[in-house]
Amino acid sequence: MTSETTTRTVVGVVGAGTMGAGIAHVAAAAGHDTLLLDARDGAAAAAVEQVGRRVRRSVEKGRLDEADAEALLARLRPAADLTDLAGCGLVVEAVVEDPAVKQELLRELAGVVAADTLLATNTSSLSVGAIATALPRPGRVLGLHFFNPAPLMRLVEVVRAPSTDQAAVDAAVALVAAWGKTPVVCADTPGFVVNRVARPYYGEAFRLLADPVGGLDPATVDALLTGAGGFPMGPCALTDLIGQDVNAAVNRAVWEGFDRDPRFTPSVVQDALVAAGTLGRKSGRGFLDHTEGADAPQPATVEPCTGPALRPGRGLDPLARRAGWHDQGEEPGSVEVVPTDGRTAAAVEAALGRPVVVLDAVRDPATATRVGAVASPACPPGALAALAAALAPAGVAVSPLPDVPGLVVARTAAALVAAAEDAVESGVTDRAGVDRAMELGAGHPAGPLAWGRDLGDRWVVGVLDALHAAEPTGRYRVPATLRARAMLAADRVSRGLGIGLVAAGPGHGTVRATVTETWLNGFGIVHGGLVAVLADTALAVACNSHGPLTVGAGLDVVWVSPGRTGDVLVAEARERVRYGAGARNGVYDITVRRDDGSGTGDVVAEVRGRTRSVGPVPAPSPDSPPQEDT
Template structure:
């Protein structure tokens, strides 16, 4: 598909900062550009502003003098919507109000030719909703530029359900001809960037609200360890908390108030108090003249004489390494706390936060709350000796950078799985649209989806199961990526899981006596069914809770034994949410909390006709022996 010819006029409706920027881009690309705004004088003022911006671009060497002069001759303000007749493309950049946009597009449809493409620069509204009342919605698409439009390369080309494929192709080609990098997106809440970027702000505010880490330290870690251009609080102050919060609320509402996108109460308070960031002289931080607080940094510690040994090579940018001196062991965080890793000893496990690369300027670490001071200082001294500034963090799940990157990677995977965009376009959008050091989908692939799922599992267990839930597609990715011997084809392992479970079940007379049947088995998962018989109910006609526990425990046992390793239960907890009665068909679904290998921790949900009636968490440990011969190892 070819781009719109340079001889075809382009219309821009809306003479604000974004509209003026889009008009400048189109004029520099060689089009006659007509700028319209309903406010008297606004279009003329915008054109004058563009002239000034063109002159500045010449001064900075971005444009030649003759290029700027030619672009200026192609720009003109028009006084009525009818003056846009004859434009082959009209881009709308008015206020983010659905009814205003609908009325505008109805007017454009009336004055523009049938072959004209109508594009909206909306950042959060549905393209389908904007085009809903038009006679020809197929010619409407999103053309979402990022501010400042003349400088930022990214453009999201957004297709609604009724957008013609040829229209989207034309806009992709045109954006590329204008010197931009287009990515394709489906018209879903937030498109790519505003959807995938939510955790970058959300996790930072969550840490601040909990009192876990101060704002300056969060920003420093994500800059100096994570490699992000700006920390989330710095960036929100720059964007404006009112704008940032509006996007968060829009995405949250559009997703039915999904807890993954819940806006920050603290940010709502900032907006209510008028502390919007730089434009009001203060937000998270004070105004431009106010001194910026320093991040938390450990004082220098002399390295002791003890030798440190490493397994896998010390590299805080990737899972799988360990370093220790006998008393202290360093590990990359996997979402669990240092106290969970340390357990009963004998050595103290000190967790290291994720870093962009092994040469990161700053590293965050966390130790168990009551770890010996000399153990913490030994870890600090070792890392300082390697040239890192060290920030000692509270022992919180996922620390700072790891939880941020894991939730960003999960959001990217969810966008890909939902058909919003390809993985390549998601990564391109996040690198170019918000200057991420690496695409979040690429980051998830590099770190391992099992690591991503493990961090989310730990956060779900410690903080909020709804916010940090692992989607079925991400869970499957984790299982495939983390299969034994890194084999991406787990079909053979699922067959082994089935054979192991059959061997275990054949010896489980108690579960069979209760009428339970194994419905489905795969590596780390199991489904077990039971119908409530008359002899299973009490005097109130309700199924005995112990029998529901037994059903959940049986599913838990099957899931734990799918690795063909004998296991025994260490503990189990159940919460009853609703009763079951005679004749009810109950289904227990067990999923192992998966990291880079077996965990022995399973979540089990018991359903009745699709409704949850009980939730169970079981913990097991491995004992010697296998259930069936493992053909993969013979």
């Protein structure tokens, strides 16, 4: 679809509420004749007038030329009934989030418009495929999920149902891009991209607020996620703006859509707000008080004061340099400040045999204005006050935290990375699409996968495993691909041989490596032991994708053909049988092939692998040497 073609397309929008009017505004601004229809008498005309007022304010502020504004408004007009939309090349419905209503509307539209007209739903949480089932040609139905306010927000999720034709997706992508928006194509799954991946940003905050032992308050949680996490708005203030009832409804829809997966369990704290009618800004109160004249709540902050000598541990160098905080060596009674790895301060103290202060995660040490911290049980009094004094020269405040796994920012970051990895692993969209969607649709300062690369796969997995150990419900399960990458990053042998990850999932794993001179034996062919290492690595990826630490208990290898220099060898392991209550003991079939690009290259070896579960993965110590991720 060319730019000229897209601007000639007449666009219809059904539903003249805030979202429908915004979509109509976008289409008209992009050069389309646009018709806006609503079942309520006068609603479409009122929405057109509202768009006119917004456009004229833009002219007054110098953001829009007066001639362009008049041309835009000349292209936008109300429609009287569905038959007025007969000449449209695209119709977007933005009516109430009721599948029966949407389905009936699109069915009626299909009888009015041309056979090649695209029909789109702006649903944020309903199944596009289910809505399309009532239509005679479901292939032309897709989702175009705009974000509010539509004229300003750049992201549009282009939702492809199983029944949607590729030609319809391509046309929609071209059209959305011509409108100056950023399309992200995604599968028709609950929450699509943004409403799925963003759940932990709210859910982890609400979980902390629900903990009666923690004593955290909404202002402190928000201040940490903005001041240390770099988010533009904290989850409590953001859901107050959205409306607690609206956000809770999306939470519940995603939870139900995933068969009540514990990762999306609704919050009892939020449900209590909704039940009490404290819905946020629109009701005057939510997590925060929005009534006129109310004082803004202040986050918990430690007053700077002298205290025990503190030493910045490894990983805190950028923050320490910014504050001019120097390591004075191990003075008697000094306490080391270590970055969180997900474990509680008490657990780190027990592992190291000395008191510590654990610092919560910080997205950007150069710009952070606040950090959270907790002192281990044996810390001398005043340790947090001394930390506040050490960081004060950099303008960084310290909030005291309860000693919970993952603290605030770290657990949120790890859970967001896991949600993003799971979305990619599930085929919702690609890695670039997830990050674009979260930046443009949710306003995150960076995509979760980009943040995960900065944090490191091993760190993210360590935090998730620490959270899972405290709450083994499956809420914090690690996506198989993420665990496999973290495992390979820590495996010096695999890294030394250049073994890389191809794919991972529960009970299966695929790795690959290029044969170099170092792989060869005295006869110029691949050393059998190194082929076994490649097979064992695939086995480790497959069996440890379940979660617990599992080891190979034996390999039976049948050699089929030799490998030589330059061969690309691919080893694929698949679970044959698993046995033992709660264990991951099992038997795996592993095939090592030459990769000739066809996926059916010559077999080098057939391997039968046996595994034995030996317990949970231990979290790395702060004293352990850092490893680069692959």
